[in-house]
Amino acid sequence: MTWYTWLEQARDIQVSGQVLDAVARALLLDVSERAHLFALAGSQDPAPPAECPSVTPAVRAVLDQLGPIPACVQNSRYDILAYNRAYGLLLGDMDALAPQDRNCMWLAFTDERWRAAVVDLPATLRLMAAKFRAAMAGHLTEPAWQALLARLEGTSAEFREVWARREVVGQSSKAKYLRNAHVGLLHVEHTTLWLGPGTGARLVSYVPLDGRTRERLERLEELAGARGGMRGGVPVEV
Incomplete structure (x- = not known):
């Protein structure tokens, strides 16, 4: 595909997440290939694969x-x-x-x-919340991440205060x-x-x-x- 080549050449083209999802499915891309496609397009994956690393x-x-x-x-x-x-x-x-x-x-x-x-403890909590926010940036639409965030916000006033800093x-x-x-x-x-x-x-x-x-x-x-x-x-x- 011409536009896929343009993506790899870092050209500024606009492709929706839905189109990228359809392409990934049509080409039977694996997890790594799919992530690479969305990274090239600078787009959020609307249907990210579940993260399930195995402990071998x-x-x-x-x-x-x-x-x-x-x-x-x-x-x-x-x-x-x-x-x-x-x-x-x-x-x-x-x-x-x-x-x-x-x-x-x-x-x-x-x-x-x-x-x-x-x-x-106070400095550690701020650091952990800041790391969690950075890690979550690539998983904003994933239910497991959303559930953990909701659980923390619903349980801990301390977390809500630290999270509001947006560090x-x-x-x-x-x-x-x-x-x-x-x-x-x-x-x-x-x-x-x-x-x-x-x-x-x-x-x-x-x-x-x-x-x-x-x-x-x-x-x-x-x-x-x-x-x-x-x-x-x-x-x-x-």
Whole structure:
């Protein structure tokens, strides 16, 4: 198609989302190809595919091998899809939570144990809301994103206040302090590794920044191992 070639040449042409959707269906484009088509046109996908990154056995093995470093797999909506033993007790008790509540945004604004573990809570909440707004920009029409936003706005006045600031920031690594209920103060660096292009899935870890923190994380993993548990939980439905 001539206009498709023009799109790839970055020419300024106007194509509606409905037309792009019809083209994607006619050409049987896969998820990546469809996303590329809409990105070229600078258009919002009216029927985006459901984001459902899988936690493969290899990824789960990586999580386990990272211990005692707490680590989890999240999707772009901040659902926690899997986690290792140390992460399970880092900010509360992940195994005790219902799968639909294993979401970092939800926990940060509603769960008292999670909130008590964050040393600089006000700044952290502002940063998380700004990251969530940036991530949501590509998912504005998706029901799961809309449902999470409505749930947060309907439950937390604090979220409504922070959300009204309309701040936006991208993903980045950050040093932080956490106050763990079992082993005490932890000085860690929050790191993010993307698991694949266009999936939104990422591996998040909390790397110790000093020897005392590493020792405390080792004790935390031992405690989690002694308690048993689900070792990663059940991935939420996305």
